[in-house]
Amino acid sequence: MTEIAVRQVGPPWLTRGLEGGGRLDHRAHRELHAVLRPLESDQLIALAEAGRLCGRGGAGFPFAIKVRAVVNSAVRRGRRTVVVVNGTEGEPGSAKDKVLLGRAPHLVLDGAALAATALGSVEIVVGVTDPGTAASVELAIRERGIGERARVVRLPERFITGESGALVRGINGRRPIPPGRKGHASTRGVDGLPTLLSNAETFAQLAVLAGLGPARYRKVGTADEPGTVLLTVGGSARFPAVVETAAGAPLAHLLDLCGSRAGSGVLVGGYHGAWLSGDIATRTQVSRASLEEAGGTLGAGIVMPLGRGTCPIGEVARVARYMAAESAGQCGPCRLGLPDMAGGLAALAAGRDAAAALEGVRRSAGMVVGRGACAHPDGVSRFVLSALDVFEADIAEHVERGGCGRPVLGVLPAETEAQxxxxxxxxxxxxxxxxxxxxxxxxxxxxxxxxxxxxxxxxxxxxxxxxxxxxxxxxxxxxxxxxxxxxxxx
The missing domain is CATH 3.30.70.20 (Alpha-Beta Plaits)
Structure with a gap:
């Protein structure tokens, strides 16, 4: 696992002890974090509601609703439950879950074990793709002596592996791609059992919330979004880092902390997220509400500023091609729409019949929305269409002059295993x-x-x-x- 710096603005609730880059074993973890009192399922739901805990994997879905759905399904079907920690983090620009599972695995397991006890779960499954992350979690399971009720499943490192349906399929021994028919893990997940599935940061947040109590937890952040947020700041930042900050902090301050300005644009929410212009980004706060009002999304907590030294259209084209290749390829929007979109962007970036290429990109993006077997086509379309708006002046240069004169530096990570x-x-x-x-x-x-x-x-x-x-x-x-x-x- 590639080492990345950890920085903090405000209370280090999730990243306490991680500044030096080392891994916290069970003893070191216990010196920093409280032992959690077991809860019943109704108490777990009440705790999550009091702390307004929402998922940190992208959708921001209220955690209490997920728990209640699993409880109701288990009661209705008379089945036991499973807890799944999604640590796959297939998004190339994200590192926060790898940092948590690689350096503070016991904090994540604290939250997962709290949920599993409350739900009477048969096991805890941690899904990962990174070998270093897998080794850290496996060691943590041995350190806690819970090998009989917890296991790690390593899956292929692809963007779509982290989609909930794909993750469940992978854990069940099937190809880890989004299922053609949409369903809910809370109803039928691992081994067909009601499954509580959330990402690594969510379970770490649950552990912090239970340790501090709702009253203290809500003293940080905003009224609607209490607590801290983990962000991965990359792109053209001179000092890329995983940053823990209170919700509501100015985005501009975090960019300065990581040695970057808003530049020609800032991508928020990752490759299923949206671009913000530099001016808007500097006036935005780190919260779901503020970012959505600005036209962006918090998503999985990814912030990638784009400096003025690289061609933004070329960067977007590289990512679009990567995202088209990373799809499951099982529906029309992924098999046809995304490749068409990527091809049009490549032509636009190269200045080949750029006006027609631009029109083709807009047409392809509009046609895939809402028609995919999963959210992948919608997310890629949001990424591309927001780029066409934010980089309008650069696009005009490509259309009129065949290019903007800047090289494509590869600031946005978009690697594949292609050989x-x-x-x-x-x-x-x-x-x-x-x-x-x-x-x-x-x-x-x-x-x-x-x-x-x-x-x-x-x-x-x-x-x-x-x-x-x-x-x-x-x-x-x-x-x-x-x-x-x-x-x-x-």
Whole structure:
């Protein structure tokens, strides 16, 4: 797990003892945090309601409602329950849950164990993708001696792995992708049992709330959003960090703390979030209400300022291509809409027929909203459409001049596990266009009706289609070349 600094503004309730970067074992944890008194399910619900505790994984759903739904389902069906900690954190710009599980795993387990006891759960399952995180949690389970009722499940590190349905499927031994039919883990989750599923920070917040009590917990933050918030500040920040701050703190102050200004724009909420202009971002507070009023979202607590040295359209295009590759590919919006959107943004960034490309991006984004098997297409559309608004002046340069003159520095993380790329033997290519039909949104035809092949590696999800394109090329002009890993070249 990549080390990242931890900074604090206000009381360090979640990150106490983490400033030095080390991991708190069970003994060190107990010196900093109270032993929690067991609760009944109705007491747990009352505690969450009194502390106005909401999920910190993105949707901000009230925790008490989740607990009540699990209780009602268990009573109605006469079944036991399961508690699931979502520590997958597939969002490339997020590190807060990895920090908690890697350095303060016992705080998360405190909250999970409190919930499991209240619900009479058969087990606690912690879903992770990072090997370092998995090792830390497994060690914490051994340190607490709860191996008979807690386990770690490691899943593939993909953006969609953290979607609740995908996580449940993965824990159940199936492919971890969002199910085609929407359902609720509270009704039927792990092993078909009613499941309380929330992310790592939520369970850590629950432990803090139970330890402090609602009255003290509500003295920090805002009236509607008490307590602290964990943010991952990255992007062009000179000092990227996981920051714990009281809800309601000025966003501009946190950017200054991490060595960044709002610049040309600030992404809030991650790649399912939205862009804010620099002026608006500096007047915004760190709270769900303030960010939503500004046109953004708190989401999973990701803040990525974009400096003026990089091309914002190129950065957005890179992320859009990554997000299209990271989809489950099981519905039309993901299989067709997102690749079309990504291809249009790539053309816009390169200045190729930019006006038509811009119109195509808007059309694709509008067509996928509300039509996906999960929230992935909606989230990507929000990310892209907000970028078109915030970076309107930059887009005008791309349309009028073919570009803005700035390089694409890769400030926004958008890495894939892709290992292959397409090459064309131009002496054989006759421009039949079959490759563009098969790899829609990845390969495009230029004005001379010849394919435009991306220089970037082909996403893993599309490798089968890439092989099909190679096999079906009438001129035998395509080939798939294996990328040599960097470490093998050094």
């Amino acid at each position: 292959s790329r397409l090459e064309v033997d131009w002496s054989r290519c006759d421009g039949h266009g079959l490759c563009a039909d098969i790899l829609r949104g990845t390969v495009r035809m230029d004005e001379h009706n010849y394919p435009v092949i991306p220089a970037d590696p082909i996403p893993v999800r599309l490798e089968a289609d890439a092989r099909k394109a190679v096999a079906m090329c009438p001129g035998l002009a395509l080939r798939l070349v294996q990328r040599v890993p960097k470490e093998s070249r050094e």
